Amino acid sequence: MSSASAQPPSVCAAELAQRRLMECECLAAMYGPMAGDAGDRSSFEVVNPDVERELRAAVDAWEASGDSVAAALSVRAVSAPLRVSLTLAVPSASGGEDEPGEPGGSGPDRTPGRGTVTLGASLPTNYPAADAPALELSATHLSRDAITRVLRELRSLASERTARAAPDGFECLSELAQAAADLSAAAAAADDEARRRAAESNLGANGDGDGGDEGRAHAVVRIDHMNDGKGYTKTLRRWSRELAVDARVFYARESSGEVPKGSEGSIEGPPSGPQGRVEGVYAVLGGDGDDVRSFLTRLRTEFVDVDARGARCKERKSTVMCLRRAGVVKPGEERVPRFDGFECEGYVGADGLEDALARFNLLHVGAGAQRFQPAG
Template sequence: MSDDAERRADEISALIVIYDDACEVVSDSRARVTLKDDVDDSKCVVELRLGENYPSSAALEVCSTSTETLTREDEAKLLSRARACAEACAGAESAYDVLTETESVFREVSANARREARREAVKAARAKEAVEEEYHAVVKIDHMNDSVGYLKLLRKFCESSGVGARVLHAEPPEGAGKRVEGVFVALSGSNDGIKTFISRLRTEFVDVDAKGVKCRERKATTLCHRANSTVKVGERAVESFSGFETLEPYATENDLEQKLALLNLLHVAVSARIAIVARHVNRPLARAFKPSHRQPRASLVLARTVRLLRVIHRRGHLRAQLYLYIVRTAHAVEAVAARETTARRALHRAHGAWMGGMTTRTTTSVNSSGASRAYVAHSASEGTATMRFAKDVFAGTCGGITVTLLGHPFDTVKVLLQTQSSKNPVYSGAVDAASKVIKQEGFKGLYRGVTSPLAGQMFFRATLFFSYARAKEFVGVSPDDPLSYAKAGAMAWMAGTFFESPIDLYKSQWQCQLIKAKADPKYVSPYNSVVDVVKESIKHNGIRGPYQAFGATLTRNLPAGAVYFGVFENVKNQFAAMNADGKATNAQIVLSGGIGGFFYWSLFYPIDVVKSALMTDAVNPAQRKFSGFFDAAGKLYASGGVRAFYRGLVPCLLRASPANAGMLFTVDYVRRLID
């Protein structure tokens, strides 16, 4: 018997002693060992083959590992780890080591599988509970200007979300057209379905404003949202309903209360309601209508009503009942104000006092009569377009400042790498370019030429985001149509190109002077400032001077703008849909902006390289190297192949995510802040 054969026989004997009945000797060179997990008594059978040249020159062969509890993927992982251990121990007896390692991995994988099974069981239980549990909600909408179109959209939301709805609204006055007010929407269905309905109500264009322009719902309040099984003492569980139905309009508050009571949404006793109100208001409600020497009676009641409204806003399901109480209080205020106005007018007519006339006009403004509302609405509609323009411009200006300050150093490095010679490069990469600029000119060297883009980007971004806001209204964007944001983005960037192209041209021309000076120490820049670049371009090209490489800029901006805003808006909408309040958080907006910026540059960078080559070409047509877009692309390819179109990609991508994330977050945050 050879030495290897003796060693194999001894090793099999050792396995029999160690594993006893769990070790089965199939032949002189094969053994089958059963490993056990003590936690759940699961077993793993490992079959080993001790080859002819094992253990001196060959590794132990792990033929198979089989279990009854693990998936095929986990079994494959187990077999791979066992074979890796056998290969690592080649040249020595390794059966026990391999079995020990396999047993450890088997127990680890089994533990992970048990944890995953428990998680899946919990998820399934929660999903089952969520499916079985019915919820209800009541949403109050102040008004619908286009009630026909609005109700069609609500029906569509209900069908896609799988919830039932009952719509109540006040009886419209004569001559109101399609406008209705005092709308209550009662919802019934799954919790996720109701959340989806409310989210779409707040984020999509559902109505039109006074000028007929599509707008979102900004005056919707969720009065209650809870499970049907959430029943307090003295209440009756709310019954589920399905389908979409618009109930008959209500004429009075009592009529509304009766209709809500039919849906079992008014199950709080009157005594409980008054007790809660009295507990949260400084003085009893009975004293609200007593005269005061400090305030007019109507103003005092209005102040206390506002205070009560703030309390009610936080009271969940009780809001529907208390809202009816506030409506009655408001009507009482109007009656009091009307009586005071009539009395003061009579007094002023008797005495002819000018000061009294001023007081009368003040009191009349407190009274919410139809004429006053019409005047205020008319004034608001006149200033709406101007205010929207001012808000969009201001938010875009803030975004332009942010993107310039964050991205200009990266942009400087990108232009230096794009415009350097392929045969005699000055910089080996992005880090080398940045370090050399900082070493020679300090950190401010990275901001060389920032004057033009800082001034221009504020104007360009203001124009871009104003155009994007108008384009969204024109297209009628909706989360249900992801391409609608891409269409609006392409339209906005097409308009913005007319302002971006001159800014980019003068910035690139000024930055290019640095690379030319580094490549040729004897080179003397013909420009002392950005103003000299502007003068030179207009001198040689006239009014077309600022639009050098305009075609290349437009070629990049149309598809890139569609991707930029399309990705940003759709990713942000996905985040918003996952949140309970239907709004994306600040961190999610920043992440959405970073993703949009990354796709903007990574997909269309070669076109940007051609654009940069055309923009850094001589402003004098007689001295230019390129005759057009395709000529520039051909010469770039001849000089460096495909790699020539990706010079400066690294600093560009490093710039894209933080700069665009910061800009889009700034615009979104400022817009929400000033709204």
């Protein structure tokens, strides 16, 4: 149904604006900073507060004067639709039952590995009486196909509550928020179950699991430097957990003493990972091919480090040395061994880096100028 065919009389425009503003106030009370749940990652904001102020001024004038026609003209003169953003912590598929938290944490995490989903809504002039909000959806953990499916259902629900319920319509953002969380939890659970069954199938078909490589991939990426080694690797660890991508991060460190006799390099470093600025970083990744690619995409598109002024920045000096299906090896080399979880290791010198990459049979990644180069 088009907005032209279902457009309510102009005298209703101020009332509709009032309903939009009241709905935003309710959502701010439910999900805003004063909601009171310190463990929740949910948040709500009006993306264009200038539009909110214009609408509020028109509604205040209408309430003071009672001139609906003048107020309607003021509302329709507002330059853009009101836009809001709602970020929700995705609940566990069990409906909120306790699950293990982070290692070393003080208690259970409400959303271990589930991340968040962000619902964006643009509220047109005739919302909620006739036009449905225009919706966008993003998530920290869902695949593109899962996001598309969830968004399709949310748009159908929004249309049912507004355009199909004209002339009065229905304020639906709180219902959409709950549906977004529930649908995302179900999608995440389905993805987890699919990965579990695929892993079991591979193990069953390949005995000890060494050959269960269908769909899996390995990558080696070189990161020139990290200004904030601790914060950077914390982000990589979170991506590893959210995307189910196993990772080993090697970074150059200055030798703290005499190099052991008989060796010109060594692997060392605290288990907590790098601190401060580090250089010559190499990340070895393993997992489902799509998940590994998502990891590499995040590395180039999301904030991971800080610049010299301390401002957050994206990674612009990384090089993917190789990205290939698991089991694909160069002549004379062996397969990459299985590894799990996320770990950081420091290395000293070229030999230390060679030892690290050789343990994963990835010593000869890249070619020519793209072959690995130790820091310094």
